[in-house]
Amino acid sequence: MTNTLKISKNTRETWAYGFFGILVFLFMWQLACLYTNFGKIFPTPVYSLRAFLEAFIKPIGKYTLLGHIAISLKRVLIGYALSSVSGILIGLAMGHSKMIHAIIYPIFSIIRPIPGIAWIPLAILWIGIGEPTIYFIIFMGGFSQMVMNTMDGAQHVSKELIGVAKVLGARENQIFRKIVLPYCVPYIFTGLQTSLSTSWMAVLAAEMITAREGAGWLILAGMQTGRIENNVIGMISIGGVGLILASLLRDSERRLCRWSVRSR
Amino acid sequence: MVSTKPVTTDKTIIKLENLSKSFQVDQGEALILDDINLAIEENEFLVLFGAGQCGKTTLLKMLAGLESITDGQIVIEDKPLVGMDPRVGMVYQTTALFPWLTVMGNVEFGPKARGVSKKERREKAQYYIDLVGLNSFEKHFPVMLSGGMQQRVGIARAYCNDPEIILMDEPFGHLDAQTRYMMEEEVEKIWEKEKRTVIFVTNNIEEALYLADRIVILTECPAKIKKEYKIDLPRPRNLVSPDFLELREEISALVELREGAE
Amino acid sequence: MKEKTKYIFISIASLLTFILIWQLVSTTGIISARKLPDPVKLFETFLYKLTNKNPDGNVLGVHIWMSLKEALIGFFFGIVIGVPLGISMAWFDKFDKFFRPLFDLIKPIPPVGWVPIMITFFGIGIMSKVSVIFIAAFIPAVINSYSGIKQTKDVHKWVARTFGASNGQVLFTVAIPSAAPMIFTGARVALNGSWVSLVAAELIASTKGLGYMIQTARLVGRIDVVFVGVLVIGLFGAAMMEGLSFLERKFVKGGRRK
Ligand SMILES: Nc1ncnc2c1ncn2[C@@H]1O[C@H](COP(=O)(O)OP(=O)(O)O)[C@@H](O)[C@H]1O
Ligand SMILES: [Mg+2]
Numbered sequence: 001m002t003n004t005l006k007i008s009k010n011t012r013e014t015w016a017y018g019f020f021g022i023l024v025f026l027f028m029w030q031l032a033c034l035y036t037n038f039g040k041i042f043p044t045p046v047y048s049l050r051a052f053l054e055a056f057i058k059p060i061g062k063y064t065l066l067g068h069i070a071i072s073l074k075r076v077l078i079g080y081a082l083s084s085v086s087g088i089l090i091g092l093a094m095g096h097s098k099m100i101h102a103i104i105y106p107i108f109s110i111i112r113p114i115p116g117i118a119w120i121p122l123a124i125l126w127i128g129i130g131e132p133t134i135y136f137i138i139f140m141g142g143f144s145q146m147v148m149n150t151m152d153g154a155q156h157v158s159k160e161l162i163g164v165a166k167v168l169g170a171r172e173n174q175i176f177r178k179i180v181l182p183y184c185v186p187y188i189f190t191g192l193q194t195s196l197s198t199s200w201m202a203v204l205a206a207e208m209i210t211a212r213e214g215a216g217w218l219i220l221a222g223m224q225t226g227r228i229e230n231n232v233i234g235m236i237s238i239g240g241v242g243l244i245l246a247s248l249l250r251d252s253e254r255r256l257c258r259w260s261v262r263s264r
Numbered sequence: 265m266v267s268t269k270p271v272t273t274d275k276t277i278i279k280l281e282n283l284s285k286s287f288q289v290d291q292g293e294a295l296i297l298d299d300i301n302l303a304i305e306e307n308e309f310l311v312l313f314g315a316g317q318c319g320k321t322t323l324l325k326m327l328a329g330l331e332s333i334t335d336g337q338i339v340i341e342d343k344p345l346v347g348m349d350p351r352v353g354m355v356y357q358t359t360a361l362f363p364w365l366t367v368m369g370n371v372e373f374g375p376k377a378r379g380v381s382k383k384e385r386r387e388k389a390q391y392y393i394d395l396v397g398l399n400s401f402e403k404h405f406p407v408m409l410s411g412g413m414q415q416r417v418g419i420a421r422a423y424c425n426d427p428e429i430i431l432m433d434e435p436f437g438h439l440d441a442q443t444r445y446m447m448e449e450e451v452e453k454i455w456e457k458e459k460r461t462v463i464f465v466t467n468n469i470e471e472a473l474y475l476a477d478r479i480v481i482l483t484e485c486p487a488k489i490k491k492e493y494k495i496d497l498p499r500p501r502n503l504v505s506p507d508f509l510e511l512r513e514e515i516s517a518l519v520e521l522r523e524g525a526e
Numbered sequence: 527m528k529e530k531t532k533y534i535f536i537s538i539a540s541l542l543t544f545i546l547i548w549q550l551v552s553t554t555g556i557i558s559a560r561k562l563p564d565p566v567k568l569f570e571t572f573l574y575k576l577t578n579k580n581p582d583g584n585v586l587g588v589h590i591w592m593s594l595k596e597a598l599i600g601f602f603f604g605i606v607i608g609v610p611l612g613i614s615m616a617w618f619d620k621f622d623k624f625f626r627p628l629f630d631l632i633k634p635i636p637p638v639g640w641v642p643i644m645i646t647f648f649g650i651g652i653m654s655k656v657s658v659i660f661i662a663a664f665i666p667a668v669i670n671s672y673s674g675i676k677q678t679k680d681v682h683k684w685v686a687r688t689f690g691a692s693n694g695q696v697l698f699t700v701a702i703p704s705a706a707p708m709i710f711t712g713a714r715v716a717l718n719g720s721w722v723s724l725v726a727a728e729l730i731a732s733t734k735g736l737g738y739m740i741q742t743a744r745l746v747g748r749i750d751v752v753f754v755g756v757l758v759i760g761l762f763g764a765a766m767m768e769g770l771s772f773l774e775r776k777f778v779k780g781g782r783r784k
Contacts, residue, residue, distance in 0.1 A: 165377070208638070259407060
């Protein structure tokens with residue numbers, strides 16, 4: 001009883017401090033806009049909030065805010081799904097078989113350190129401006145991370161557990177399915193997490209450079225047309241959606257990896 | 265070198281004949297097991313007693329088919345052992361449970377891998393889970409269990425695969441003394457109920473005396489058989505009976521003598 | 527040992543085969559050289575770019591120097607400000623409660639998203655790029671030093687306390703050293719993020735640097751220069767990560783946490 005009381009007091013304090021912190025920040029932003037040169041280029045928080053709410057009904061460019069977000073979301077999910085599936089498969093193959101590792105890894109290490117975003121000019125020259133280019137860039141952003149994390153898992157599968165399974169009568173293909181694969185799941189989730197945030201970054205950059213719609217375009221167009229509030233709106237929504245996706249992913253990890261100490 | 269053939273009887277199930285093991289190391293070869301000869305009877309509870317790093321785990325791994333044999337052979341029921349053998353099961357030093365499987369998943373792993381039908385293997389796994397006293401923990405994951413409970417799962421898992429010979433490698437080495445006593449009683453009870461040949465490794469004299477039909481004492485690395493004791497004390501054993509204490513003294517003296525000689 | 531040599535051999539063979547096939551595919555015209563310049567041609571372009579200012583106004587060395595300078599300045603400030611902030615947030619409860627929500631608010635915004643705002647503030651130039659990179663490095667620096675300190679084992683703190691260490695001493699002699707591996711992980715993420723954001727910032731708006739070079743080369747259709755730029759970006763990214771790993775091995779004793 002006293003314990004719950006203490007906790008609720010603690011949470012109340014956390015909320016109070018946090019609220020206070022954000023309030024101070026907004027207040028300083030407002031003051032800076034009203035009394036310094038900052039206000040000449042930057043909208044006040046009140047104005048930004050109004051613009052944000054308006055953006056839900058009034059289109060900016062071709063779509064309303066929700067429309068732009070939906071487009072970015074679709075692009076990210078397609079590119080991300082492609083990079084995750086192929087990254088996991090190649091990572092498993094390279095981690096499980098030394099032969100495949102020896103063949104692919106040297107070529108892969110040339111591509112690995114190249115940021116997904118750096119592929120933008122090449123992708124435009126290869127595929128032209130359009131959706132496939134954007135998918136490609138997002139793909140390149142997440143792919144190496146997926147491969148590296150999955151491979152890491154598959155290479156470090158506990159030799160002891162493999163021995164245990166063998167003594168219990170498991171055959172080669174059973175060992176892959178029942179030991180190697182489940183062992184890699186937490187590693188795969190680590191890869192999925194990092195690759196998701198890289199994918200978000202990639203879609204923004206790609207849209208800034210090659211698109212006429214989407215959250216990235218919204219942000220850049222805000223700058224080009226001098227409507228900084230669109231810029232702010234774009235950033236807030238990108239951050240919000242990114243946050244939601246990341247916590248969905250964390251949730252599913254927690255559900256799938258109840259056995260792992262790390263996911264608690 | 266003159267080697268002593270192991271004394272075999274009708275009931276002999278395992279024979280180790282001139283068994284040796286060396287590992288390839290940077291400086292050449294390291295001899296770990298040196299010409300071990302031993303015959304183990306069916307349903308015998310044999311304890312291997314030896315100092316740390318003397319090669320006990322290595323010997324068990326060879327019996328389980330997880331380590332190759334350098335020299336000599338292991339014969340189980342008149343057939344030389346080659347690689348993995350379904351007649352051998354093992355309980356490990358670290359618990360070595362599959363962390364992503366529940367208690368049930370771990371215990372039924374062996375039968376499942378061999379393609380036993382779901383109904384049959386579930387029934388069997390349930391039987392052994394109940395036997396080790398983990399009833400109602402079937403759906404728990406290993407991380408949620410205490411060390412003693414994890415080791416119970418390990419024991420149930422080994423039994424559930426129906427081996428004739430069960431190897432136990434210092435299974436209680438990481439447990440506190442109190443839990444350890446409980447587990448020793450448990451292992452003895454299970455062994456009385458489900459007769460199997462057990463080869464149990466330990467470096468704890470009391471544990472050895474409490475459980476063993478026979479104690480085989482190994483020398484330090486490279487391990488040879490130093491001495492054997494047949495333990496005829498009635499079960500369950502009383503840890504403070506005069507006979508028990510006397511044997512404990514004798515073995516301690518033998519082990520200390522060896523250590524003193526270093 | 528013998529097995530290892532075998533695999534190294536296979537790796538070399540595989541790499542050579544890859545380059546050979548690439549060379550053949552583009553010289554025989556199976557894929558047009560305008561889409562995929564061959565390796566020999568790329569090497570020539572690389573040598574050419576070392577001394578020639580076409581098509582983007584500067585030789586390769588200038589672009590590399592510019593990019594490295596911006597990335598490292600932004601990274602440096604991100605670490606120097608982010609790590610102490612993360613440590614303070616983890617150690618002082620009030621600090622944490624005050625800054626946490628604000629930090630949580632900016633944390634999920636990808637650094638590239640800041641590019642237009644920074645350009646609006648500072649114009650196109652080094653300042654806007656450095657500030658984007660600063661953000662890219664700052665966020666992981668805070669997150670990792672924060673969780674590094676939070677993961678300090680209680681027993682270690684207790685040991686120090688029972689030896690009579692003050693709060694500050696516990697922080698500096700126990701918490702920070704035990705968080706060091708985690709902080710280095712943060713630095714690695716930060717460096718990677720810095721390099722990625724640098725490329726993005728230079729692609730979007732810039733007048734110098736590797737990102738600018740490949741963007742300009744793209745506009746005039748010089749795919750060979752784009753290729754060289756992309757490979758150089760990868761190469762220097764990898765080299766900086768190696769440098770950081772080297773520092774880590776020198777400074778973090780008692781092994782890296784897995
Ligand atoms: N794969 C191996 N390669 C080289 N040496 C090994 C290997 N496995 C075990 N050893 C060595 O064999 C000796 C005996 O190990 P082990 O059987 O684990 O001892 P115990 O279980 O009695 O403590 C140790 O000195 C160990 O270092
Ligand atoms: Mg051992």
